[in-house]
Amino acid sequence: MLKKLSLLLVVTLLSTSCVSKKLYTDLEDKYADLKKENRTLSDENTDLKTMLNQSKNDLAKLQMEYDKTFSERNMLQGEYDAIQSNLENLKASYDALEKNSSAAIADNSKKNRELLAQLESKEQALAAENARLENLKQQLESRSQRVAELESVIANKDAAMSKLKDAVSKALTNFEGKGLTVEQRNGKVYVSMENKLLFESGSWAVGSQGRQAVKQLGTVLADNPEIAILIEGHTDNVPYQGNAQLSGNWDLSTKRATAIVNILRENNAIKPENLTAAGRGEFAPIASNDSAEGKAKNRRIEVILTPKLDEISKLLNEI
Template structure:
């Protein structure tokens, strides 16, 4: 009888302990899930802030380029105003003359027409510059969006002096001393190709770059010149044969070790110099068409 009374007294304690342990484990699992989601969201937030910083840097560069061009335009405007003032003075002097020959009158007329054309040229130049900058920034944002959150050490997209550059590290594209495209690189090039194909008027150059360490491999390669050229042609072949980029829109070039991003004093610097660069070539003919007067 006493044993039964003892069992009845202790049994609720064990039942309460089991229930509490289960609740604790459930809470612990839920806390781990929340922590995991928080880490994921924090990573996405940091990626967004990094992209924002990159775009702000690109915008600052573009604003600086625009500022320089505005200064040039202001100088042209001053010269134009000076010429206008001189023309007005000249007309006033001619009005005081009793005789104005036909040839003199025609010369003055042409001078005034030239000034008017120069005014229009300056206005069109300002408008064309703004349009070109907008198109370049839109292209950069499309490329960044297509590629995603790939490490900037592996791929970097920027605008410099009105030209769009895409730098891809060779550790992503090739194995050391090789010019065979890796599977991972092929996927990245496919994303770049998707954006470029949507811009049918774009032409670009693929440049191969190496560090200054002499090539010591064997086979058909002689030196870094050869290696850089072979890597550039490997990229354009992938873009043409696998992703359908029109070959007439592409140029392959090898720059060897002679256009480094930085010195070659450390392993990190040499790694930065080993890269493949896609240069979106400026369409000067299209740019100047923007300046033409409508017929």
Template sequence: MCNKIKCLFILIVISTMFFSCVPTRQFQELKNKNETCVDERDSLKSNNESLTVKNTEQKSEIDELKKEIADLATKKSDMEDSLSFYSRKYKVYKKLYDDINTNQDKYSSSNDKETKLLLAEIQETKDDLQKREDKLKELELVLNAKQKELDAKNKSLMELDAELKQKQKELEEQNKKFIELQHILNRKDSAVAELKEKVTDALLGFENKGLSINVRNGKVYVSMEEKLLFKSGKYNVDTKGVNALKKLSTVLAQNKDINILVEGHTDDVPYHGTGNIKDNWDLSVMRATAIVKILLKNSKIEPKRITAAGRGKYVPIDPAKTSEARRKNRRTEIVLTPKLNELFQILENN
């Protein structure tokens, strides 16, 4: 008989460790995931805004370059027209000069002065034509350089546009995940708040009589002092405690998506018992299982939803070594946790 009780105790402790650690860890993972999601979204937003500004500046620079190139092209066209005019003028003078040289015997010496003037004008036209050709070549070099700069800017803009579109896509996906996660978190918070209200209504007559209800880390904690449930050092539940547990079991039976953890807590005063109860560990476990058995008298509660846990003296509310602190620490906590299947599925998928 003792061996069976010992095995039962070990199993209860193991299941306690599993049930209490895993949901807490998963809930923390969920909170961390949500915070990471928010940080990533904000980072993408900032990056997106920066790229948009850069994109706008790049487009403005390209517009200025295009205007500059258009002005240069106009200037080049004007210079080409001017060059064409001077080129024709030069050809006329050159032809005239060649005619004079060919027929110089026909001209008298009185025409020497006119010939010299013509030669001077031809040379001046030739020099002017050369200068214009040089300027045109310089302008073509500038125009080519500007065109290369424009091509580089256009390529950079295309790459920037592609990056911006990718970041916008990532931001949209991140926003979608964030909204989905936030929506489910809101539903969970609403479910917890609604559950707390239902439990509070059901146990209205027991508040301020050794019972308190609060929400911590997305869970509803129903804390019952020793005086409401047990006599000192015993694990048989008193009548008033049974009545409170029956009212609570009605709420739990109606809310099937709630996991139930019953934790027994003792003070730090050593317990030296006989029989099945040897110490505070044993007492805390037996008290937890006694409460579980009463809750399960409501046949609508599935046993797989409930875990019994003995925490002994190791999770005190008040660590002080006073009688008042020890009174607070001698308690049973019924921890109600909404099932987070949807949320854990999102965590696994992401």
């Protein structure tokens, strides 16, 4: 049934060039939205790391302020103890002088009142510092907990992506040396497949070997429902001269990306909303187009796997 529908689609597209133009325009718009979203995700990831570093700096400043306040509190405590001792000594002197001189008693009484006033002032200052110290301590503990949670979430995301990269590499080990590479960078996993593994020259029909590779990749992706999957098609800089139905390399790269999406969608465990197809034509090369080897590397499909950052954003808003 799928083959019949595909044949009907090809016949329809061959019979009317305006449909191809509309498809190209829709795909081009979708790719522009995707590119914007991808750039937003990349900027968000950079902002999140910047905010994490800022949170760590704020935490360090808060720790310094806490230590300084703790030292000042201890100094006030020492002054308070010294005044308390002095007061007790004066009280003893007062008791002794009370028998000898009313003038001395009056002077001692004045000093007592002054010391009591100082003592009361120090007690108030000490109470205020203790309250401030307790408040800073609570802020420090709360901030430390949030930073620890954020570091844990980021570490878990990185670990999950490393695990995903290992699982993808293991699933595609039979295709090593056949134009397939798996890399992890910038918090994402990149699966690159050269066209020699997937397509005939000028075609967007996936061959049997390429289909098997994509299906094995889909098996891993089905076990990771929280991963966004972007499929990008790329070409070399040689102008497309094949089917007149296509407008050029950009159109061809888009159709190839869509062909990979359609194979992945055959796996019902993969969420369709996680899939995006985009064509980039010859405008994102990874090698020079001056040699046949470089052109072969540029003719590729890239599957970009990105984790969701909702949990990290929530923690940053709470810090």
